[in-house]
Amino acid sequence: MSTLAPKTPGWLDWYPNPSKPRFTLPAGTVDAHCHVFGPQAEFPFAPERKYTPCDASKDQLFALRDHLGVTRTVIVQATCHGADNSAMLDAVQAAGGRARGVATVRPDVSDAELRRLDEAGVRGVRFNFVRRLVDAAPHDALRTIAKKIAPLGWHIVLYFEAADLPELADFFGALPAPLVIDHMGRPDVTKPVDGPEFGGFLRFVANNDVWVKVSCPERLTVSGPPALDGEQHAYTDVVPFARRVVEEFPDRVLWGSDWPHPNLKSHMPDDGLLVDYVPQIAVTAEEQRKLLVDNPMRLYWPGETA
Ligand SMILES: O=C(O)c1cc(C(=O)O)oc(=O)c1
Numbered sequence: 500m501s502t503l504a505p506k507t508p509g510w511l512d513w514y515p516n517p518s519k520p521r522f523t524l525p526a527g528t529v530d531a532h533c534h535v536f537g538p539q540a541e542f543p544f545a546p547e548r549k550y551t552p553c554d555a556s557k558d559q560l561f562a563l564r565d566h567l568g569v570t571r572t573v574i575v576q577a578t579c580h581g582a583d584n585s586a587m588l589d590a591v592q593a594a595g596g597r598a599r600g601v602a603t604v605r606p607d608v609s610d611a612e613l614r615r616l617d618e619a620g621v622r623g624v625r626f627n628f629v630r631r632l633v634d635a636a637p638h639d640a641l642r643t644i645a646k647k648i649a650p651l652g653w654h655i656v657l658y659f660e661a662a663d664l665p666e667l668a669d670f671f672g673a674l675p676a677p678l679v680i681d682h683m684g685r686p687d688v689t690k691p692v693d694g695p696e697f698g699g700f701l702r703f704v705a706n707n708d709v710w711v712k713v714s715c716p717e718r719l720t721v722s723g724p725p726a727l728d729g730e731q732h733a734y735t736d737v738v739p740f741a742r743r744v745v746e747e748f749p750d751r752v753l754w755g756s757d758w759p760h761p762n763l764k765s766h767m768p769d770d771g772l773l774v775d776y777v778p779q780i781a782v783t784a785e786e787q788r789k790l791l792v793d794n795p796m797r798l799y800w801p802g803e804t805a
Pocket residue numbers: 576577578579632681718757761762
């Protein structure tokens with residue numbers, strides 16, 4: 500019998516009993532960024548991982564999806580599973596057409612394997628440039644893999660820190676597939692929304708074939724979580740950044756819960772309050788429909804109606 504690896508010290512488990520959101524998500528809402536972790540007894544974590552999370556199974560993900568009023572999910576390969584996509588694929592398959600996947604693959608991946616992933620519901624590959632999550636920036640792998648996936652019509656999901664974008668922008672802009680940016684490119688929300696750093700990010704989005712996930716206020720906030728009474732607006736310091744992206748690029752924004760919220764050390768968000776954050780950043784019914792339904796459907800279920 501194999502022994503299970505203990506969780507990383509200080510690892511916070513996902514919120515056990517999320518509140519029922521006060522904001523009613525429109526019918527057909529897609530959670531375009533969530534993960535499954537293990538369960539590690541069935542799907543062991545990758546030896547090269549930088550953290551060991553708690554288990555977060557597909558059934559627990561589907562229970563949250565239904566509780567929040569989400570219709571479909573995009574399950575994004577988490578770094579703790581490396582390039583072993585089996586837990587993600589198992590979850591996508593179990594969702595019976597109501598999930599798509601984003602995979603991590605190695606540069607020597609065969610065309611036959613890519614076709615197998617495509618048939619299983621994968622529509623993109625993910626690359627991580629956040630230093631605490633990887634050993635080295637994956638430029639060469641990304642260049643090689645981008646050429647292989649472009650003919651499938653897939654996209655490239657990128658995770659990076661705002662301060663690194665100026666160095667990466669030309670490289671990213673030359674890739675031969677659409678780009679999807681995780682967590683708004685991780686802006687430093689203590690800097691001005693009209694300042695040069697976020698301005699550079701907005702220009703990069705304007706000038707390239709880019710979609711942006713306006714996700715993770717709980718990860719980007721400096722002012723912290725909402726009060727426990729839930730009365731005040733949540734994550735107010737992140738709102739102006741996400742609001743700006745939604746206003747400028749209403750047809751290229753995506754929303755995701757980021758459940759089960761890897762690597763949060765300060766607090767674990769109530770996922771119900773994360774849904775209540777949405778109407779602060781997408782204020783009209785039209786903006787909400789585009790963010791939550793139309794845009795992710797176009798990217799992940801093109802030609803299908805919500
Ligand atoms: O900021 C993070 O720690 C983080 C990690 C991962 C992952 O390990 O895949 O995914 C995310 O979306 C965010």
